[in-house]
Amino acid sequence: MATVYKLHPDNPQGRKVEAIAAALRQGAVALYPTDTVYAIGCDLNHRGAVQRVRQLKQLANEKPLTFLCASLSNIADYAMVSDGAYRLIRRLVPGPFTFLLPATRQVPRLVMNPKRRTTGIRVPDHAVCLALMEALQNPVISTSALTLLPEVEKDHSVDKMAMFDTLEKLVDVIVDDDQPLTYEVSTILDMEGETPLILRQGLGWEVALDWGAQVV
Numbered sequence: 001m002a003t004v005y006k007l008h009p010d011n012p013q014g015r016k017v018e019a020i021a022a023a024l025r026q027g028a029v030a031l032y033p034t035d036t037v038y039a040i041g042c043d044l045n046h047r048g049a050v051q052r053v054r055q056l057k058q059l060a061n062e063k064p065l066t067f068l069c070a071s072l073s074n075i076a077d078y079a080m081v082s083d084g085a086y087r088l089i090r091r092l093v094p095g096p097f098t099f100l101l102p103a104t105r106q107v108p109r110l111v112m113n114p115k116r117r118t119t120g121i122r123v124p125d126h127a128v129c130l131a132l133m134e135a136l137q138n139p140v141i142s143t144s145a146l147t148l149l150p151e152v153e154k155d156h157s158v159d160k161m162a163m164f165d166t167l168e169k170l171v172d173v174i175v176d177d178d179q180p181l182t183y184e185v186s187t188i189l190d191m192e193g194e195t196p197l198i199l200r201q202g203l204g205w206e207v208a209l210d211w212g213a214q215v216v
Helices: 012-024 045-059 072-076 083-090 127-136 150-154 160-167 206-209
Strands: 003-006 028-034 040-043 066-068 097-102 117-123 173-178 189-192 196-198
Touching: 003 012, 003 150, 012 028, 012 173, 028 127, 028 160, 040 045, 066 189, 072 083, 072 117, 083 097, 083 206, 160 173, 196 206
Parallel strands: 003 173, 028 173, 066 117, 097 189
Antiparallel strands: 028 040, 097 117, 189 196
């Protein structure tokens, strides 16, 4: 059964954050809130935990996993960012945007698309996520938990506790920020070409459009 940590949404308690980070370092898989939907995730650099996330979500190895970074400068550690891509990303982070970018060698093979060698990166606008990454000193895998709960995706009145009850045996840690569930996903932007392409219209997609991205 998962250990539940209740954190303040704006000022997460340091002692609890450190305890969660310690669990992630040891390979824990967590259910945690983001600035979009609740996510399943783990330490980017813990191979066993990443494999567990893949198995939990039933994701083939060629399916890239998105991960969260703490800042724009952190993105540059894990992806090759052109000048044009940098200008747009700088305007959109932190926020609900997933950027598909060519991966650097710091991205584990188990996370990226093996054929295209691309990866999905986000910088969330969420105090709990940022505090966890600061304590962990590593990016965190982030894949939607709602796809494990089809009834929640269809019925947005489902109680958050019901989600916790359903998933508590599948994860090691549950992070509760005492906020209502949210259901809007991130906007996905393909940043590999000269023109950023909006592959999925999620939260904030109109803002990306205003800054020069195009809808596929």
